[in-house]
Amino acid sequence: MLRVHRAAILLVCLPAAAAIAPATPASAQEPPPIVAGRASPPGTYGAIDVLHYDLDIALPDPGGKRIEGLATLRLRPTRPGVGAAVLDFTGLEVTGVTVDGDSVDDAYADGRLSVPLPAGAAPTDTFVVAVHYQGVPDDGLLLEKNLHGDPAVFADNWPNRARFWFPSVDDPSDKATLSFTVHAPAAWVVVANGEEVGEPLPEAAGSGHGPRRVWRWRLDEPVSSYNMVFGAGDMVEIPLGTAACGRAPASPRSDGCVAVSAWLFPEDTVQAHRTFLEAPEMVDYYAGLIGPYPFEKLAHVQSATRFGGMENASAIFYTDQGLASGRNLEGTVAHETAHQWFGDWVTEADWPELWLSEGFATYFGHLFFEHVDGEKRLRELMEEDRQEYLESDATNRPVIDRDQHELFALLNANSYQKGGWVLHMLRGILGDDVFFRGIRRYYERFGGGNATSGDLRSAMEEVSGKDLEWFFHQWLEEPGYPVLATEWSYDAGAGTVNVTVTQTQNADWPTFRLPLEVEVVTASGTSERHAAELRGRVEHLSFPVAAAPKAVVLDPDGWVLKGDPAR
Ligand SMILES: [Zn+2]
Numbered sequence: 095m096l097r098v099h100r101a102a103i104l105l106v107c108l109p110a111a112a113a114i115a116p117a118t119p120a121s122a123q124e125p126p127p128i129v130a131g132r133a134s135p136p137g138t139y140g141a142i143d144v145l146h147y148d149l150d151i152a153l154p155d156p157g158g159k160r161i162e163g164l165a166t167l168r169l170r171p172t173r174p175g176v177g178a179a180v181l182d183f184t185g186l187e188v189t190g191v192t193v194d195g196d197s198v199d200d201a202y203a204d205g206r207l208s209v210p211l212p213a214g215a216a217p218t219d220t221f222v223v224a225v226h227y228q229g230v231p232d233d234g235l236l237l238e239k240n241l242h243g244d245p246a247v248f249a250d251n252w253p254n255r256a257r258f259w260f261p262s263v264d265d266p267s268d269k270a271t272l273s274f275t276v277h278a279p280a281a282w283v284v285v286a287n288g289e290e291v292g293e294p295l296p297e298a299a300g301s302g303h304g305p306r307r308v309w310r311w312r313l314d315e316p317v318s319s320y321n322m323v324f325g326a327g328d329m330v331e332i333p334l335g336t337a338a339c340g341r342a343p344a345s346p347r348s349d350g351c352v353a354v355s356a357w358l359f360p361e362d363t364v365q366a367h368r369t370f371l372e373a374p375e376m377v378d379y380y381a382g383l384i385g386p387y388p389f390e391k392l393a394h395v396q397s398a399t400r401f402g403g404m405e406n407a408s409a410i411f412y413t414d415q416g417l418a419s420g421r422n423l424e425g426t427v428a429h430e431t432a433h434q435w436f437g438d439w440v441t442e443a444d445w446p447e448l449w450l451s452e453g454f455a456t457y458f459g460h461l462f463f464e465h466v467d468g469e470k471r472l473r474e475l476m477e478e479d480r481q482e483y484l485e486s487d488a489t490n491r492p493v494i495d496r497d498q499h500e501l502f503a504l505l506n507a508n509s510y511q512k513g514g515w516v517l518h519m520l521r522g523i524l525g526d527d528v529f530f531r532g533i534r535r536y537y538e539r540f541g542g543g544n545a546t547s548g549d550l551r552s553a554m555e556e557v558s559g560k561d562l563e564w565f566f567h568q569w570l571e572e573p574g575y576p577v578l579a580t581e582w583s584y585d586a587g588a589g590t591v592n593v594t595v596t597q598t599q600n601a602d603w604p605t606f607r608l609p610l611e612v613e614v615v616t617a618s619g620t621s622e623r624h625a626a627e628l629r630g631r632v633e634h635l636s637f638p639v640a641a642a643p644k645a646v647v648l649d650p651d652g653w654v655l656k657g658d659p660a661r
Contacts, residue, residue, distance in 0.1 A: 130233065130258065130264075133446075133501060141171065142263065143170050147165060148166040149163065149260050150166075150275040151260075151275070155303050156279050161230075167179075168220055171211065183262070185231060225261045234251055236398045246325070248398040250400060251322065253445065260322075266318040266319075266320065266443070266445070269318050269544070283327070283328075288313030289311065294307040309326075313389070321405075325411065329360075334354045334356055335374035337351060337375070345390060345391075352389070354374045354392045366420070369417065373431065380431065385435070387434065388438070389438075395410060395411050402423075410431070440544075445501055446504070452513055453512070480515065480655060489574055490574070492508070492571050492572055493508040515655040524554065529554075532556070539553065551566045564607050576603075577599040578595055579595070582646040584639070584643055589638055591639045595632070595648065597631045607627070608627065608629075608654055609625070615646075
């Protein structure tokens with residue numbers, strides 16, 4: 095996703111988290127309650143594996159807030175002895191639970207719905223758990239007026255706010271397929287993940303509601319709960335073209351392409367349209383660079399997300415104001431499109447590895463503009479990211495920050511800008527051919543599932559034949575960045591330039607191992623480049639030169655994230 099101003103995130107986030115905070119602490123025997131926006135304690139998840147969610151949601155008439163839901167989950171225990179399927183769910187009234195059609199006595203407290211499974215349930219058994227519920231969601235499913243004052247409904251789940259509107263394993267580690275049946279006011283349209291199933295069917299006015307239409311959507315590829323969304327309201331669907339032809343195995347179309355479209359409020363179609371002009375080309379580019387496009391279609395949806403853009407699988411949601419303003423948001427479109435590959439299809443195994451989603455989307459978003467506008471544009475974007483990282487308050491913490499349990503706080507310059515730089519540096523060390531082969535191997539191996547930084551490292555080590563432990567450790571597990579001070583002198587007798595590089599960064603930060611190029615520029619304007627590797631706090635380098643040098647430049651092409659030397 096792309097962040098909006100942090101203060102705005104916190105303002106909307108905190109009341110939601112507080113809304114389900116327990117009145118009293120849980121007893122020592124009980125697991126602590128789980129709060130949306132916070133990481134769950136280790137061991138919370140993993141006992142069950144949800145394979146499929148079938149969500150039947152009846153929306154109120156326009157302007158109403160109360161929903162009725164039937165969530166039918168197909169799931170299995172992952173080990174013997176699992177007595178209950180414990181689901182994240184909060185704020186709504188549960189009116190009935192069945193397992194394989196039989197009513198059961200559930201336990202519902204502190205943000206958890208515990209559904210008993212038959213005694214002796216084995217990992218080879220699958221169960222169908224159906225939960226009937228109703229009420230007004232506290233968060234997650236936003237039943238609000240849009241910027242034009244028109245009622246609309248949009249899901250907005252990141253990081254773990256799906257629990258406010260359907261019972262789920264609300265964690266990125268459990269990916270599942272999905273189907274939606276949405277009963278919406280007759281005048282509205284509904285867009286969701288995946289492929290629309292048939293035409294919307296009219297539904298007569300019933301008890302307490304006006305005429306509706308029933309929309310069905312289906313996503314046949316597993317995704318995490320934070321990706322599972324639909325939007326409903328008065329929207330216009332604008333076809334933008336097709337893409338990834340022959341590189342879209344999930345496409346339902348006979349031509350093997352995915353349809354790319356924009357779903358916009360009628361008032362904003364003209365202003366918003368231009369932002370999406372290159373949207374199909376982005377899909378083509380990533381499908382060629384990384385691997386097949388994973389989903390059935392790609393919809394770009396004007397919505398009520400609290401983020402600048404939210405990468406929901408095959409249905410990207412954008413903040414309504416941004417598109418209505420007419421600003422060109424192509425950078426956001428590229429970022430969210432890249433997320434379809436990284437974040438949505440290859441998903442970080444746990445929240446501290448968020449850079450596997452956001453760092454990738456940041457860097458691959460930029461790569462589209464390198465592709466279109468050239469290398470200089472990439473360098474400009476990396477320089478902007480470098481400055482934002484250096485000026486951030488994240489530099490004293492590592493990218494993989496296992497001590498940070500507030501999930502919104504992970505939306506920081508480590509996960510985004512430094513994460514993107516980690517990929518850029520890896521590309522610089524390995525070269526384009528090896529780097530992108532490693533990326534493709536990682537994508538192919540972990541697509542549809544979860545991955546860790548160690549998995550990425552393994553893929554890169556396999557294709558390069560190099561040990562990269564030091565690289566991943568210093569850039570992801572340690573804080574900070576190098577600051578390099580350079581002094582040089584010319585030894586005319588020996589015909590060498592002698593260069594001393596001192597790492598002057600904060601003493602608490604590591605001494606970085608830095609393979610980089612050193613450019614020696616002579617008075618006549620010629621230059622020569624030499625490969626070097628810095629390892630100590632002070633390194634002495636020596637290079638042959640034909641004439642007196644005029645300048646010595648470290649890392650002339652900007653492949654290394656570093657601070658500005660003190661002047
Ligand atoms: Zn993102």
